[in-house]
Amino acid sequence: MFTGPSDRIDLTSIRRVLVVKLRHHGDVLLASPVFSALKAHAPKVEIDALVYADTRDMLSLHPAISEVHCIGREWKSMMAGEHLAAEWRLFRQLKARNYDLLIHLTEHTRGAWLARGLGCRFAVAPNRRNKPKFWRNSFTHRYGLPLNARRHVVESNLDSLRRIGVQPALAERRLVLVPGEVAEGQVRDLLSAHGLADTPFIHLHPASRWQFKCWPVEHMAGLIDTLAARGERVVLTAAPADEERAMVRAIMARCKSAPVDLSGQLTLKALAALTDRAKLFVGVDSAPMHIAAAMGTPVVALFGPSGEAEWGPWQVSHRVVSSDAHPCRPCGIDGCGGGKVSDCLVQLPLQRVLRAVDELLAMQG
Amino acid sequence: MKRLRLIHTESSCGWGGQELRVLAEAAGMVGRGHDVLIVAPAEAPIVREAPGRGLSTVALPIARKRLSGVLAMRRLLRERPADIVITHSSTDSWLVALACIGLAHAPRIVRIRHVSAPIADNAPNRWLYGRAAAHVVTTGEALRLQVIREAHLAPERVTSVPTGIDLGRFSPGDRVQARAALSLPVEAFIVGIVATLRSWKGHRYLVDAVAALKDEREGNDMRLVIVGDGPGRDNLREQVRALGIEDRVVMPGNQSDVVPWLQTFDLFALPSYANEGVPQALMQAMACGLPVVTTPVGAIGEIVSDGNTGIMVTPRDAEALGAALARLRDDPPLRERLGAAGMAQAHQRFSEARMLDDMERIFAAVLAQ
Numbered sequence: 155m156f157t158g159p160s161d162r163i164d165l166t167s168i169r170r171v172l173v174v175k176l177r178h179h180g181d182v183l184l185a186s187p188v189f190s191a192l193k194a195h196a197p198k199v200e201i202d203a204l205v206y207a208d209t210r211d212m213l214s215l216h217p218a219i220s221e222v223h224c225i226g227r228e229w230k231s232m233m234a235g236e237h238l239a240a241e242w243r244l245f246r247q248l249k250a251r252n253y254d255l256l257i258h259l260t261e262h263t264r265g266a267w268l269a270r271g272l273g274c275r276f277a278v279a280p281n282r283r284n285k286p287k288f289w290r291n292s293f294t295h296r297y298g299l300p301l302n303a304r305r306h307v308v309e310s311n312l313d314s315l316r317r318i319g320v321q322p323a324l325a326e327r328r329l330v331l332v333p334g335e336v337a338e339g340q341v342r343d344l345l346s347a348h349g350l351a352d353t354p355f356i357h358l359h360p361a362s363r364w365q366f367k368c369w370p371v372e373h374m375a376g377l378i379d380t381l382a383a384r385g386e387r388v389v390l391t392a393a394p395a396d397e398e399r400a401m402v403r404a405i406m407a408r409c410k411s412a413p414v415d416l417s418g419q420l421t422l423k424a425l426a427a428l429t430d431r432a433k434l435f436v437g438v439d440s441a442p443m444h445i446a447a448a449m450g451t452p453v454v455a456l457f458g459p460s461g462e463a464e465w466g467p468w469q470v471s472h473r474v475v476s477s478d479a480h481p482c483r484p485c486g487i488d489g490c491g492g493g494k495v496s497d498c499l500v501q502l503p504l505q506r507v508l509r510a511v512d513e514l515l516a517m518q519g
Numbered sequence: 520m521k522r523l524r525l526i527h528t529e530s531s532c533g534w535g536g537q538e539l540r541v542l543a544e545a546a547g548m549v550g551r552g553h554d555v556l557i558v559a560p561a562e563a564p565i566v567r568e569a570p571g572r573g574l575s576t577v578a579l580p581i582a583r584k585r586l587s588g589v590l591a592m593r594r595l596l597r598e599r600p601a602d603i604v605i606t607h608s609s610t611d612s613w614l615v616a617l618a619c620i621g622l623a624h625a626p627r628i629v630r631i632r633h634v635s636a637p638i639a640d641n642a643p644n645r646w647l648y649g650r651a652a653a654h655v656v657t658t659g660e661a662l663r664l665q666v667i668r669e670a671h672l673a674p675e676r677v678t679s680v681p682t683g684i685d686l687g688r689f690s691p692g693d694r695v696q697a698r699a700a701l702s703l704p705v706e707a708f709i710v711g712i713v714a715t716l717r718s719w720k721g722h723r724y725l726v727d728a729v730a731a732l733k734d735e736r737e738g739n740d741m742r743l744v745i746v747g748d749g750p751g752r753d754n755l756r757e758q759v760r761a762l763g764i765e766d767r768v769v770m771p772g773n774q775s776d777v778v779p780w781l782q783t784f785d786l787f788a789l790p791s792y793a794n795e796g797v798p799q800a801l802m803q804a805m806a807c808g809l810p811v812v813t814t815p816v817g818a819i820g821e822i823v824s825d826g827n828t829g830i831m832v833t834p835r836d837a838e839a840l841g842a843a844l845a846r847l848r849d850d851p852p853l854r855e856r857l858g859a860a861g862m863a864q865a866h867q868r869f870s871e872a873r874m875l876d877d878m879e880r881i882f883a884a885v886l887a888q
Contacts, residue, residue, distance in 0.1 A: 516880065
């Protein structure tokens with residue numbers, strides 16, 4: 155039998171763990187299995203999370219997490235004194251928790267300071283060759299990142315556990331997101347108000363924080379009209395951000411049918427509750443796509459410059475629709491030449507997306 | 520489809536294609552977000568193999584048709600309710616069916632038949648297949664027709680879902696490099712077969728055919744690679760020796776990974792004359808882009824179309840077989856065309872994703888009943 159690394163950590167000696175993920179919403183959600191897998195292997199351990207405040211709802215109510223600590227994105231723009239005070243409050247709060255183990259899932263500098271400052275017995279971080287010695291030496295264990303292979307981000311996150319001797323089972327690798335009763339109630343009422351209380355619907359989330367990940371509004375409108383003509387009910391959502399709402403308005407203006415527009419009206423928890431009730435989710439590589447995967451709703455995901463091997467819908471029935479006419483994808487840049495427009499998405503035909511939708515709907519009997 | 524709670528039961532203690540199918544299907548379904556549990560006797564190899572693939576198992580005494588097995592199954596279904604139980608062998612199918620009688624929130628049962636053993640025409644079997652199971656799945660179309668006939672089932676209650684193959688692994692490689700690695704001649708024309716050495720696989724006709732096709736011209740030097748082992752080994756070696764073609768036949772025995780061998784072949788031959796279901800080896804060869812020469816036996820006609828993805832010859836006819844080999848050797852464009860069409864066919868019909876899609880569709884239909 156395999157025994158794992160010789161410097162694996164004896165989990166019975168660990169009482170409290172802090173997992174740090176300082177990234178955007180989707181990334182934070184893709185770290186959710188780290189908590190469940192660790193908890194499954196060490197049920198008595200208390201696990202906390204440290205994330206940016208705006209991504210808090212990706213992890214709150216997670217059954218394996220004791221406390222979610224937050225860093226405000228606005229701290230940087232505060233007066234120096236206020237900023238320092240906020241940082242000090244957070245540090246005191248974390249220090250008081252007496253962590254035995256810190257798991258840092260990014261190359262953020264803060265992880266190194268925390269590992270040293272909090273005096274954790276063990277600290278784990280990705281093995282980044284380009285980081286300075288100070289950063290690398292802040293950790294007792296560094297987990298390997300693939301050198302030339304493509305690995306799903308969920309697996310890369312879980313590699314932090316494998317490095318210390320925890321081998322997560324397949325079922326423990328599932329994304330976890332709990333919408334909660336409040337959000338579920340809101341969504342129930344909202345759907346009733348639109349006459350969709352018990353009607354199956356397709357959830358469409360066309361926008362992303364990054365416009366180079368989006369499909370042209372004309373195509374989206376065409377998709378909506380085609381689905382509507384077949385008698386499908388379509389619900390549109392978008393984040394409250396101005397650009398995303400503008401995109402939905404542009405789509406609505408081109409639609410001949412009348413989809414239900416809930417853009418800007420839902421919190422992230424409510425978005426999860428909505429997706430949970432949908433029979434199908436259609437969207438681009440964005441946080442709502444990962445949320446749909448977490449809720450177990452079949453996903454049609456349009457991919458352009460980002461790679462589905464790393465960011466594809468995780469553990470859910472899905473179809474990735476991407477161009478086979480662009481050998482340059484996935485390039486990982488913000489539109490062709492950095493021009494914010496991705497040809498591989500602009501030229502992605504409506505028929506391909508429709509076929510994917512049909513395939514997933516056909517599987518629902 | 521929303522997340523389902525699935526249980527696979529397997530009472531057989533063997534280790535072969537059937538068990539690999541169970542593991543592939545279970546892992547694939549977890550990959551699609553479903554909860555999957557494998558239930559098998561503690562001594563079954565599948566219980567040993569599943570955890571390494573990240574799958575959870577529960578060992579229950581279900582190797583034999585005993586009351587203790589029924590009760591253990593019933594207890595499990597009470598503690599861990601399932602939407603669907605997929606049964607694979609006769610014993611576990613009986614135990615699960617009996618355990619579900621009168622059970623509150625009983626799961627639907629989907630029975631998979633992997634083998635063509637006859638189904639006795641009696642009342643208990645009619646109940647097992649017709650009433651207890653919500654749907655029957657077979658691993659090939661010929662098996663499907665057999666079940667429909669012998670268990671007196673309506674055709675719409677039985678679906679053929681062939682086992683998917685890993686297309687990431689079974690794919691064409693660099694032939695020159697593959698031959699160099701296995702010390703096979705780079706310039707020869709290599710006919711290959713991957714099969715257990717059993718009489719009905721027709722190896723002896725293949726040896727005869729290759730022996731008759733002696734041609735020393737460059738590129739026409741035909742070699743035969745026989746991958747596999749079995750009861751027919753000694754007879755086959757004797758035949759090769761008697762024909763004096765030891766220098767043209769390579770017999771490497773069983774290989775844990777057949778992909779590098781497939782990648783050395785110019786064409787794949789499987790001249791079976793009986794007892795074939797849906798030969799995995801044939802699908803794997805097609806996925807590697809190889810033209811195939813085979814026979815219309817068992818369910819082979821379901822996967823190979825004569826003249827499009829391969830060439831069909833009469834069983835037990837070394838002369839016809841030899842003619843097909845020579846024709847393909849002398850016509851590279853034809854090889855190219857058959858190989859490409861076979862590979863396209865494999866990607867369309869034999870993929871693991873297609874198998875999972877079909878199974879999910881059946882689950883949805885069964886739950887909607």
